[in-house]
Amino acid sequence: MSRSHKEGGVLGLFDDPVRLLEAVRKLRSRGLTEFEVFSPYAVEGIEKAQGLKRSLIPFVTLVFASLGCTLGFYFQYWTSVIDWPLNVGGKPYNSWPAFVPVMFELTVLAGGLATFGALLLFARLPNTSRSALDPSITRDRFAILVSGMNPEDASNLLTTIGAREVRAIVPRGWF
């Protein structure tokens, strides 16, 4: 399932998610892996049918949230205890309970920004070299893009598995 190839191929359009799921299962049972699935909303079960692995975003969030928490504490400790220890109201220099709110906020901030960053990275957004395949996909239709195959065979295959409309796609960028 290499994604390095140019994103040309043959696009098959479907009218509902049930047919799409069936089609994806049929493609997989034929041993085909060079295809992408598109939908206007997240179709439940598509990742299983397509054999996609779980997203790694939660691990990124965990790492960065932990970093935010630790560095948040370290920064407050360093400024209050090491760089300029200042007696405020007779409290200990390392008055850690008072540091908790800022630690918490930095945990959420770092975790949230990392989650968004990871989403862009994993989803390869923004990618100016790819544009929408068909305007109806973000409206109410579903599609399978078969690439790395002879266009005629791909068209026949997509029609056999139930595509309503089939056409060739030439890769192009945003503008």
Next chain:
Amino acid sequence: MAEILITGGKSAADLDADVARPVERFPTRIWWVCFLAALAAFGLGALLATDMFQRGLGVLGLNITNGWGVFIVNFVFWVGIGHAGTLISAILYLFRQRWRTGINRTAEAMTIFAVMTALLFPVIHTGRPWYAIFWLIPYPNERSLWVNFRSPLIWDVFAVGTYFTISLVFWFTGLIPDLASLRDRAKHPVRKAVYTVLSLGWRGSSRNWLHYETAYLILAGLSTPLVLSVHSVVSFDFAVSSVPGWHTTIFPPYFVAGAIFSGFAMVVTLLVITREVFGLKDYITLDHLEKMNKILLATGMMVGYAYACEFFIAWYSGNPIERFALTNRAFGPYAWAYWIMVACNVAVPQIFWFKRARRNLALMFLVSLLVNIGMWFERFVIVVTSLHRDFLPSSWRYYVPTFYDWGITLGSFGWFFIWFLLFVRFLPVIAMSEVKAVIAEENGEGHVAVA
């Protein structure tokens, strides 16, 4: 499929057309009237603020003992308004409350604009806003001294800053697929180009949806503690001080309940108008509004409980100063403000015990306005009555906001509505990709994600 969330037998294509309509045509006259009114209000506030910066904060009603006045009231009020949006978008998402899909986009937008409005006040309240950035951001000053991280005011900077950033990221993440829908509908080249860039080239591939759903779930999880923490930290600004009437442990939950209460009232106000003006009655249904009104009833009683609890503790603690502060609040010179607060926040929402009242548009609009007035006065009562009589009776005074206070307050409403009107004009007011999943499920089109 016990309940119908979308009425009128709408399809996904109808949804796109209905939501995109206000975006794809020249704004209506009513939009222009509202927009110009908002601009005028903001203009007045900006003018008065400029004049205030030149002359100094003396033009406000502030003086010893009232170091804080209407500006801090407005700050707490606007931050509070924001909470409903995060509650709807994050907590209701985690609880799989699917009715949220019709209203979450508007509510989240409201959150962001409310926090932007709130942030104006601590900055202009310094009187020298061009220095404020240096006072708020932790960096070593000219004597290499750092900010005091034990101060709730610094916690507040982090809390509200994080809240704004995460809300914005969460909102934008939700917008990406819908911006792609607008892009694919667009005929005008400029509109097409703008939405192409904004949608980041989203194509709706299943790999992207997989990451997207995961990221959305995590952002909802991260935003959830923010709903509870932000107004708790705002309440620390008061509760960590030693001022009688502020120094109470009930403040964090009391502030959070009040924030959700006022926020839901603002959402009802905005939704009643938005669904009417943009013809979205099939997506933002009476059922949605009825649920919101139930939450108003529940949170209204929570704040009512908090008011009563404050009095109970003032009596039970046996502390004469605390007793004075609370008695002064309800029966002192500002009794009028206290009873406006009780009437609007505790008494008025009780009408929502009746189903007919919960489903009556005119009535809920009126109640939501009254609740917002009541919640503004709640903050006024907390800020002003606790300060105007301190420990030394010779310094007691009666705080009266001036024309500058009121004008700048009006300006903040103008600022909020400028952003909100731009939002309804340029962005999809309903989370289309989420509602499409709901429509598909209601039509029985197989197993689809609860988005």
